Amino acid sequence: MATVVCRNIVKNYRIGADIVRALKDVNVSFEQGEFSAIVGPSGSGKSTLLNIIGCLDKPDQGEVKINNIIIKDQTKKALADIRRDHIGFVFQTFNLIPVLTAFENVNFVLSLKNSGSAAENRGITMKMLEEVGLKGLEHRKPLELSGGQQQRVAIARALVKEPALVLADEPTANLDSRTGESIMELMMKLNLNKRTTFIFSTHDKMVMEYARRTIDLHDGMITNDQRKKP
Amino acid sequence: MKNLINLAVKNLTRHTKRTLITGIAMAFGIAMLIWMDGMLRWADNESKRNLQRYEFGNFIISTKEFKTDRKNYPLNFMMDKETIRKVIEIAEGLGCSASPRTGFISLLSFNRGFGLPYVLMAMDPEKDSRVFSLKENILTGKYPDPEDTGVLISSVCSRELNAGIGDFITIETRTRYNTYQSIDIKVTGIFNAPDPVVNRNQVFITRALADSQLQTEGTASEIVVRSPSGENEPFLSRMRQGLASAGLEKDLVIETWQDLGSDFLAISQTKRGGSRIFMLLIFIIVAVGIINTMLMAVFERVREIGMLRALGMSDREVIWSFILEAAGIGFIGSFAGVLLGIGLDAYSVYVGLDFSSLFEDMDIGYRTGSVFYNEWNPDMMLLGFIFGILCTVLVSILPARKAVKMEITDSIRYI
Ligand SMILES: Nc1ncnc2c1ncn2[C@@H]1O[C@H](COP(=O)(O)OP(=O)(O)O)[C@@H](O)[C@H]1O
Ligand SMILES: [Mg+2]
Numbered sequence: 001m002a003t004v005v006c007r008n009i010v011k012n013y014r015i016g017a018d019i020v021r022a023l024k025d026v027n028v029s030f031e032q033g034e035f036s037a038i039v040g041p042s043g044s045g046k047s048t049l050l051n052i053i054g055c056l057d058k059p060d061q062g063e064v065k066i067n068n069i070i071i072k073d074q075t076k077k078a079l080a081d082i083r084r085d086h087i088g089f090v091f092q093t094f095n096l097i098p099v100l101t102a103f104e105n106v107n108f109v110l111s112l113k114n115s116g117s118a119a120e121n122r123g124i125t126m127k128m129l130e131e132v133g134l135k136g137l138e139h140r141k142p143l144e145l146s147g148g149q150q151q152r153v154a155i156a157r158a159l160v161k162e163p164a165l166v167l168a169d170e171p172t173a174n175l176d177s178r179t180g181e182s183i184m185e186l187m188m189k190l191n192l193n194k195r196t197t198f199i200f201s202t203h204d205k206m207v208m209e210y211a212r213r214t215i216d217l218h219d220g221m222i223t224n225d226q227r228k229k230p
Numbered sequence: 231m232k233n234l235i236n237l238a239v240k241n242l243t244r245h246t247k248r249t250l251i252t253g254i255a256m257a258f259g260i261a262m263l264i265w266m267d268g269m270l271r272w273a274d275n276e277s278k279r280n281l282q283r284y285e286f287g288n289f290i291i292s293t294k295e296f297k298t299d300r301k302n303y304p305l306n307f308m309m310d311k312e313t314i315r316k317v318i319e320i321a322e323g324l325g326c327s328a329s330p331r332t333g334f335i336s337l338l339s340f341n342r343g344f345g346l347p348y349v350l351m352a353m354d355p356e357k358d359s360r361v362f363s364l365k366e367n368i369l370t371g372k373y374p375d376p377e378d379t380g381v382l383i384s385s386v387c388s389r390e391l392n393a394g395i396g397d398f399i400t401i402e403t404r405t406r407y408n409t410y411q412s413i414d415i416k417v418t419g420i421f422n423a424p425d426p427v428v429n430r431n432q433v434f435i436t437r438a439l440a441d442s443q444l445q446t447e448g449t450a451s452e453i454v455v456r457s458p459s460g461e462n463e464p465f466l467s468r469m470r471q472g473l474a475s476a477g478l479e480k481d482l483v484i485e486t487w488q489d490l491g492s493d494f495l496a497i498s499q500t501k502r503g504g505s506r507i508f509m510l511l512i513f514i515i516v517a518v519g520i521i522n523t524m525l526m527a528v529f530e531r532v533r534e535i536g537m538l539r540a541l542g543m544s545d546r547e548v549i550w551s552f553i554l555e556a557a558g559i560g561f562i563g564s565f566a567g568v569l570l571g572i573g574l575d576a577y578s579v580y581v582g583l584d585f586s587s588l589f590e591d592m593d594i595g596y597r598t599g600s601v602f603y604n605e606w607n608p609d610m611m612l613l614g615f616i617f618g619i620l621c622t623v624l625v626s627i628l629p630a631r632k633a634v635k636m637e638i639t640d641s642i643r644y645i
Binding site (some may be wrong): 093 | 232233236237240243244417533534536537538539540541542543544545546547556637638639
């Protein structure tokens with residue numbers, strides 16, 4: 001069963017009198033556990049596509065289904081719940097809450113779900129931080145962490161609620177290449193361990209190498225979609 | 231909810247200075263509110279006390295004719311000696327104190343100065359001191375003896391005439407029979423009553439002196455009655471019954487201090503309205519501060535908010551997190567405000583604030599001395615505290631809603 005199905009997605013932006021056609025009839029599906037890269041130059045529509053898949057934005061035409069839920073029909077609150085329960089985000093800028101510690105940043109997102117006791121959630125959070133290699137740093141605030149460590153917190157935050165889908169928009173763009181590689185390795189490891197579906201965007205050759213499926217996006221159209229042989 | 235409270239508390243520490251400044255502004259407003267309220271309450275109650283203690287007692291008995299013209303202190307509608315005796319007997323029979331008085335419109339002068347208008351009040355020192363409190367307010371000299379031939383003047387009068395103890399001042403007035411009379415009397419006492427009306431308008435001689443010099447012959451224009459409890463009732467109705475059974479109700483009337491002080495009481499009502507406007511102003515200032523602070527908080531966190539919403543935080547939760555944050559400032563501000571208010575109250579309750587240099591000769595409408603005190607007002611403290619928090623919560627809804635107004639995609643791209 002496909003985790004994500006996008007059918008005939010069209011998205012236009014209006015800037016004054018001009019219309020920017022960000023996505024032109026995009027059709028793509030992602031199976032559970034896939035580790036895919038959306039690749040394309042800046043302005044090709046990667047972020048727009050990820051935002052639509054992530055229920056942050058609505059397409060002008062076409063349909064998105066996540067875990068068989070048709071996104072178009074949902075209310076604002078229902079969309080927030082879908083994002084909370086099924087989708088994790090990692091962004092280029094880490095956007096951690098500076099007044100919360102690494103631990104609190106991760107635990108806060110988990111607590112939004114209102115499942116599990118506080119003690120259980122704390123245990124889950126600690127385990128997650130351990131998995132992203134931040135054991136011992138959980139009481140640091142974001143500013144006391146390096147960029148790579150901050151992105152690890154962001155990844156832990158995206159994954160702690162065990163979403164079906166993790167969307168990462170250029171997760172390594174703000175990191176040096178060695179740190180970027182370690183982040184990719186971490187995401188790969190988590191993808192294998194948890195069978196979480198990962199979709200990330202990049203225009204970095206090195207990062208693409210990690211993907212088992214590469215989708216080329218050009219001017220809002222998919223020009224190539226290929227899977228690596230295992 | 232616990233996580234939202236935790237987040238709100240942490241968010242307050244982002245800009246400790248900003249939080250504190252907003253809180254202090256609020257605390258200041260609330261403290262002023264408590265302080266002003268305590269002071270106005272004191273001034274109001276003190277004025278009412280002074281109306282009784284220095285001007286009207288609990289009620290005044292006079293002839294009907296005198297009542298209708300009392301502002302002019304007419305001398306042709308007096309109560310005779312026998313009536314006075316009966317009325318006092320009835321009043322004292324009820325446990326009240328009663329003092330007959332007669333006021334004469336006069337001009338006072340000293341050393342060839344111009345005559346200044348005062349009311350020359352003839353009273354029975356012994357009886358009068360049981361009804362009025364003037365005896366406690368002698369600055370220099372002495373309170374008159376029953377047979378005293380001197381005059382007791384106020385400190386204001388002493389200053390205006392430039393006359394002191396032992397000086398002979400000239401009092402020009404009319405006798406009961408409307409003949410012109412000018413008498414020189416020695417100043418034997420100077421008082422400073424907390425009631426500015428008395429201070430500015432009245433000087434006192436004994437009835438004995440009025441009898442001999444102003445031909446009152448034992449009559450008086452009014453009898454002031456003070457009840458032992460300080461309350462009008464049940465003495466007022468018993469007094470009415472007493473007058474009726476003595477057959478005096480046709481000629482005499484009773485006016486309570488509330489009737490006589492109705493001008494003041496009406497003004498005091500409007501003053502309270504004025505202080506409410508003052509409250510409103512303070513809270514507008516507080517509201518502007520909170521809205522400003524919270525809008526700044528919202529705008530500096532656009533990307534974080536976008537991220538949290540992307541991760542599934544609902545709009546309501548975002549709004550609540552900001553409201554809770556504002557409530558935190560409200561709590562700090564209100565708490566500090568109440569503490570500061572208690573401090574200011576305490577100072578004013580125990581020490582008082584001397585306004586004499588500000589409005590010595592100005593009429594601010596209160597029957598108080600120029601040292602203002604406070605009354606403790608725990609109800610206002612509680613009200614200020616709750617109102618402070620409520621107010622912040624209410625006004626913070628506006629900026630909090632702003633936080634979720636932006637599209638999530640725009641907030642994430644926001645620089
Ligand atoms: N909110 C927006 N308003 C107007 N134009 C936009 C907006 N978001 C994206 N675009 C435009 O849509 C196109 C695709 O943008 P984007 O999806 O951000 O590309 P990428 O992430 O691949 O760099 C670009 O031309 C961009 O300028
Ligand atoms: Mg992009």
